[in-house]
């Protein structure tokens with residue numbers, strides 16, 4: 381409820397649509413309410429007194445009011461829809477903007493499956509709830525209140541029947557709306573589970589096929605889908621039980637009205653037309669209550685959705701920017717870690733412990749260590765994908781937090797462990813690194829990344845289209861384009877996170893030579909499991925269990941680092957001894 385209130389300011393720019401919708405609906409309701417009274421007059425005054433002219437006059441009036449009602453109803457639908465669609469479009473836009481600013485930690489904590497459900501399903505739920513509110517939520521209560529007033533003024537003798545029926549009907553509505561709210565919270569959670577599974581399956585479809593695990597995946601999806609089906613069934617059943625229960629109460633009311641009316645007609649205190657009008661109004665009242673309850677349930681159903689939307693919109697982004705950032709002219713690229721510790725979760729174990737080292741501008745820093753020792757985590761702190769828990773990181777002598785994220789990140793070229801490319805042309809992917817890059821710049825970057833050799837063989841060269849996930853490229857080709865995309869920025873700092881794993885040794889050597897020649901002032905961080913990739917680095921960090929085991933050049937480490945010697949032995953020592 382609170383969340384819904386928070387979202388209501390999104391309706392402000394469309395307030396006239398939101399006012400016109402219910403206003404036109406009032407016209408429709410007024411016309412609907414006039415019909416039974418006019419019909420009663422036709423029976424009791426026109427037909428009873430054989431006044432044909434009166435019957436025709438009122439008949440035409442009924443037609444005219446029905447026409448006006450139609451215009452009111454149609455107009456109401458149009459304006460309510462306009463208000464609700466614009467309302468949800470604006471929220472969707474802001475959600476996308478906010479998710480774009482999320483830190484990795486924020487994204488991890490929501491999960492991508494849930495975020496997708498929020499931007500699609502939850503938005504749809506609040507949109508339809510708003511349309512209903514603007515139309516039916518006005519129509520229902522107005523029909524109900526109007527009928528009660530008209531029965532009170534024109535058929536007061538039968539009013540006790542209404543007095544008995546209304547509290548029972550309202551009680552039903554209250555109970556059922558409360559119940560549906562709870563049930564739809566469970567339904568939303570099940571939709572999250574289905575979306576997450578679907579996303580995971582689509583992303584890993586090739587692995588699933590290669591391991592012939594389709595049956596296994598099918599069973600898992602079936603299990604989750606069944607949970608969703610069961611929860612949906614339970615919620616829908618609750619909604620569907622309400623209708624017959626209310627019909628039952630109203631039918632008893634109609635029988636009681638006819639019975640009470642018949643006694644009064646016999647006594648001569650009531651006209652037959654009044655009983656007919658009463659039955660009509662009772663039906664209109666039921667209609668009003670039913671539609672109100674339906675909307676009420678739809679609105680309660682959208683409360684969990686509104687909660688989840690507000691959670692995203694109000695989520696604290698843990699990577700914050702200083703209000704007065706320093707504005708360095710150029711990022712030179714000296715990096716210093718001062719006693720940095722980091723853990724992924726607040727009370728979790730530290731993944732990095734007391735890391736201290738300095739990389740001078742233009743140096744190449746190699747990082748090696750066993751799997752899970754914290755290498756990728758360490759370099760993710762440089763572009764502030766995560767912030768350290770304690771200690772500080774300085775760029776050109778200034779704490780990273782004093783730069784704007786744009787200044788900081790535009791000075792860094794990052795090649796992640798898994799080459800992520802976007803659907804579109806190679807050119808578009810390279811311009812992701814530098815908007816407006818010229819053909820000559822693309823050629824130079826591709827050459828440095830050893831990508832020219834295969835790009836030149838493509839008929840359309842840089843215009844060659846990549847499929848979603850660049851599935852039409854080999855692993856090595858993807859890595860080369862990902863490297864070219866980082867090189868083209870001519871960054872002060874270049875981070876290569878195991879990004880040459882799918883590249884042959886000759887090409888890797890060529891890339892390293894090109895880097896030295898073309899970007900001599902760039903500080904390069906190279907993470908690699910292979911000693912051959914880092915042995916020429918100015919400094920090598922050997923990481924073990926999140927701590928620096930040793931720092932030095934290749935030759936120094938061969939003398940002083942036990943871990944480095946072991947890695948060397950397993951990789952190079954064996955090769956040499958086998959010659």
Ligand SMILES: Nc1ncnc2c1ncn2[C@@H]1O[C@H](COP(=O)(O)OP(=O)(O)OP(=O)(O)O)[C@@H](O)[C@H]1O
Nearest residue numbers: 488724725731749750751752753754755756757758
């Ligand atoms: N997003 C994350 N959330 C929680 N824990 C994580 C996350 N990413 C990594 N970790 C954990 O942090 C530790 C260090 O991971 P990291 O990826 O930095 O290791 P690494 O040395 O780069 O390993 P590898 O050589 O296998 O790539 C691991 O124990 C890993 O499970």
